[in-house]
Amino acid sequence: MSRRTRSDNSIQGIPEATIARLPLYLRALYALADRDTACVSSEELATAAGVNSAKLRKDLSHLGSYGTRGVGYDVDYLIYQVSRELGLTQDWPVIIVGAGNLGRALANYGGFATRGFRVAAMIDSDPLIIGTSIGGHRVFGPDEIERVVTRFGVMIGAITAPATSAQSVCNRLVAAGVTSILNFAPVVLTVPDGVDVRKVDLSIELQILAFHAQRRSASKAHPTAEPPAVNGCEPPSVNGKRPVTQQVTRQAHDEVTAEAIGS
Amino acid sequence: MSRRTRSDNSIQGIPEATIARLPLYLRALYALADRDTACVSSEELATAAGVNSAKLRKDLSHLGSYGTRGVGYDVDYLIYQVSRELGLTQDWPVIIVGAGNLGRALANYGGFATRGFRVAAMIDSDPLIIGTSIGGHRVFGPDEIERVVTRFGVMIGAITAPATSAQSVCNRLVAAGVTSILNFAPVVLTVPDGVDVRKVDLSIELQILAFHAQRRSASKAHPTAEPPAVNGCEPPSVNGKRPVTQQVTRQAHDEVTAEAIGS
DNA sequence: GCGACTTTGTGCAAACGTTCACAAGGGCGT
DNA sequence: ACGCCCTTGTGAACGTTTGCACAAAGTCGC
Incomplete structure (x- = not known):
């Protein structure tokens, strides 16, 4: 209490x-x-x-x-x-930044338009997309963010842009007056106090699934046997750099985008 | 402990x-x-x-x-x-059911292909899409689920199909041997014991944001004043049906789809 | 080789969330 | 009008998660 x-x-x-x-x-x-x-x-x-x-x-x-x-x-x-x-008895205009597949999926998402939310505008940096309409929503360029936010009184923004531009997009949204952000880009956003960020991360969910799947198949393979070499007996490695026993699959990283196709 | x-x-x-x-x-x-x-x-x-x-x-x-x-x-x-x-030192083949915008976004998602996950196949019911390739992944019909799962040893499935078909798709996946499911459709899936379901729900996240946004703007409007008529004094309504003070915006519901466009 | 400094790993307590189990309270049949 | 039955609302026990604060332990300079 x-x-x-x-x-x-x-x-x-x-x-x-x-x-x-x-x-x-x-x-x-x-x-x-x-x-x-x-x-x-x-x-x-x-x-x-x-x-x-x-x-x-x-x-x-x-x-x-x-x-x-x-x-x-x-x-x-x-x-x-x-x-x-x-707070769903009122209508919430939402701005979607990033008109790739994810942004489009979001704009067309069933629960979106029907229950208190309305797409005020979509934003994308691709000149070929700017000016077109996606699902009935006009796509504006990044420079129009401030105008759209002010004009429609947008308080909620969804970031479906690539990870590399997510933080700068976020900054612009916050500067324009957006105080609630739904972030789909796989980065930790830094925002001032008073701004609320929620994260939706597809790959994190997959990784959690993988963990449980691994555990399941491990315990099925050798039930109540201890997993091979989990803990405790690594060579102490005197000179700083430890030996990496097996190289982890790692092709592209860091520059992971929320949306590899599209924008 | x-x-x-x-x-x-x-x-x-x-x-x-x-x-x-x-x-x-x-x-x-x-x-x-x-x-x-x-x-x-x-x-x-x-x-x-x-x-x-x-x-x-x-x-x-x-x-x-x-x-x-x-x-x-x-x-x-x-x-x-x-x-x-x-469990990311091994490769996890994933089957994606529903090749709409969300399914496509997922297939192209940066964190997907690079860190232990691989799209084994995509599934869609649209005859116009079946047989084509999306992001290098062949699209199969729903009848191929069993074959694909068995063939590639798929243990993880992502459901990006409409809410109406999510449960039946889920049943087929489980029957074929999938034990981990990432569900994007806004429905509660029923699965047998031993199957792991994780849910990603865009509209739930938005609604949570709306709650906080409402609270913020309410406390800004009249700081430390009590919210108008929150609790306690509803007319007791003797004859069963209570009076609904204000009708909630409610156009289309229930048949909300994970993916309104596409499949 | 030793002492000072840095950072990990962890016992502990408080906060938070979940679940049980039941008293309080309203409807319905007689 | 009364009592039975059903379901809500909630106190209390339990489990989980967080965060503090510090001892253990390793490095680096001298």
């Missing part, structure tokens, strides 16, 4: 982990609403969202007491409450 | 949170190696990866004692150790 300003509930104290799950619940709720389900229990909703029902109830309790004991939650009402909490 | 089978270190006990950060460290290490930096301290590496140095040291200590006190970590050696831990 970290001593909230008020009754330790709802005023400003929703845990980050809960916030991250609200969109999941919202999606499940929409699916139920489409099937004309008026009311849902925590058990059903939890199953639909792929979480444990106790967790769901605790999460929802952070927003307030919107359920009815013995009955469940009114679907439409809960949709409204969760949407409001997430 | 949850009682490991062995010395409570390294044998099988690397925390999930650590695993999720290893790819980050690996990327920072590659960047350093490219600048011909032979040795790095936990402080520097932590800064490059955007984390706290104590956390980095604790994370690395789970792999073993690969640093030198008073000096730091040998970059090449650490790259090898981290790669091995993640």
Whole structure:
């Protein structure tokens, strides 16, 4: 209990982990609403969202007491409450920087246009693309960032540009007034305080999968046997440079781009 | 301390949170190696990866004692150790199902081909695309999934197909022998035990950003004032159906696709 | 060869998140 | 109107993650 300003509930104290799950619940709720389900229990909703029902109830309790004991939650009402909490009752204009495959996929992404988000403009540096339209969205040059952001009151920017230009693009977005950034480029962005960066990194997810896949196949190959030479007995290597036992596959690196094709 | 089978270190006990950060460290290490930096301290590496140095040291200590006190970590050696831990010293053939913009972006993604992953094949249901090549990868029809998986020994599949077909595609992948799935479709996939699913959801990330953006602009508008009518005083609504105060923007839903264009 | 300096590796405590289990409370049948 | 039954909302236990702070240990200058 970290001593909230008020009754330790709802005023400003929703845990980050809960916030991250609200969109999941919202999606499940929409699916139920489409099937004309008026009311849902925590058990059903939890199953639909792929979480444990106790967790769901605790999460929802952070927003307030919107359920009815013995009955469940009114679907439409809960949709409204969760949407409001997430700030989706208003429309968010978004600027997408980088009109490669990823930028295009994002612009056409189903959940994008439909639930509170709108593509204000796309930005790309390729002169052949500037001036064209992608999925109904006009593509502007990088110099138009400031104008677009100001004009449409953009607060959210998505960076789908190559890693090499991600930081400079980010700087321009921030300077123009963007305070929330969704970064797809595989770099750590540096931003001033008060700017919120979220990262989506495809290759990190793959690497995590690879780890578990390796573990699975290792334990299948020789169950409860210890993995070959994990720890402890490396030659001490007196003179600074340690011998690298096996060279890691490493062709191109560092200059990894968020988008190798396109922009 | 949850009682490991062995010395409570390294044998099988690397925390999930650590695993999720290893790819980050690996990327920072590659960047350093490219600048011909032979040795790095936990402080520097932590800064490059955007984390706290104590956390980095604790994370690395789970792999073993690969640093030198008073000096730091040998970059090449650490790259090898981290790669091995993640299972990236071997090559992972990956099958991509859905050759829309997202699938194409993934196939061309920089971090994909270079660090232990290889696109074994792409799959799409569009007859116009089947048989063509995308980024050097041949596109097969859905009926070829089993053959491709068996032929190339694929263990990892990426689903970039529309949400409506995601579950059936997933079933086919699992039936063919895929045990790790990276899901881009906005649905909760149901899989048997032993199959690992990771989710990348663009719209969830956006919604989380929107939450924070809303909070920021709210507290800027009226600092330390309480948000208008958050909690507590809804009309009790005796007869089941509660009044919905304001209808949430809701045009199309449920049938949200991972990829609205393309496949 | 030795002492001062630097940086790793880690015990510990606090913060955070999850799960259990149950009391509180509302609906429904009689 | 009353009591049974069902589901929410939440206190409390547990597990995980973070961050501090420092001892252990290696290097480098002299």
